[in-house]
């Protein structure tokens with residue numbers, strides 16, 4: 646019987662930070678192994694982040710803490726408000742606020758309670774959802790964005806992770822750390 650039964654290294658990051666400790670199998674040694682792995686992994690990850698961030702336009706820190714919607718011009722920012730409605734703000738290239746014009750947006754939320762569709766209306770300079778995002782966190786949303794009513798729609802799909810990023814302090818769906 647082997648001294649340590651090391652589990653296959655298919656564990657992802659969260660599991661590494663909370664290693665399961667098999668009972669009666671020298672938990673101290675197992676812990677140390679996991680720690681070494683985590684440190685090595687963290688170091689290589691940090692290196693990748695620095696390399697990937699150079700000149701990357703799409704991780705721009707938008708003014709209202711939301712997510713910059715890729716390839717939108719003027720830049721569109723997707724913001725989840727405290728009441729779970731969604732606001733779309735628009736900005737020039739240098740991130741000065743500009744008014745919404747002909748843009749059309751709908752959001753599809755693949756929530757645990759089922760699929761929901763949010764329609765938007767113009768309010769002031771922005772587009773505001775008429776309904777709230779369904780309960781839950783970490784489900785997939787698809788933003789359908791059209792520059793004009795009859796333009797070709799663009800579908801932007803991402804995970805609606807509302808937890809706060811430890812590094813940039815923005816919500817994870819709007820995180821600019823590229824991890």
Ligand SMILES: [Zn+2]
Nearest residue numbers: 810817820822
């Ligand atoms: Zn993050």
Ligand SMILES: [Zn+2]
Nearest residue numbers: 810813820822
């Ligand atoms: Zn971040």
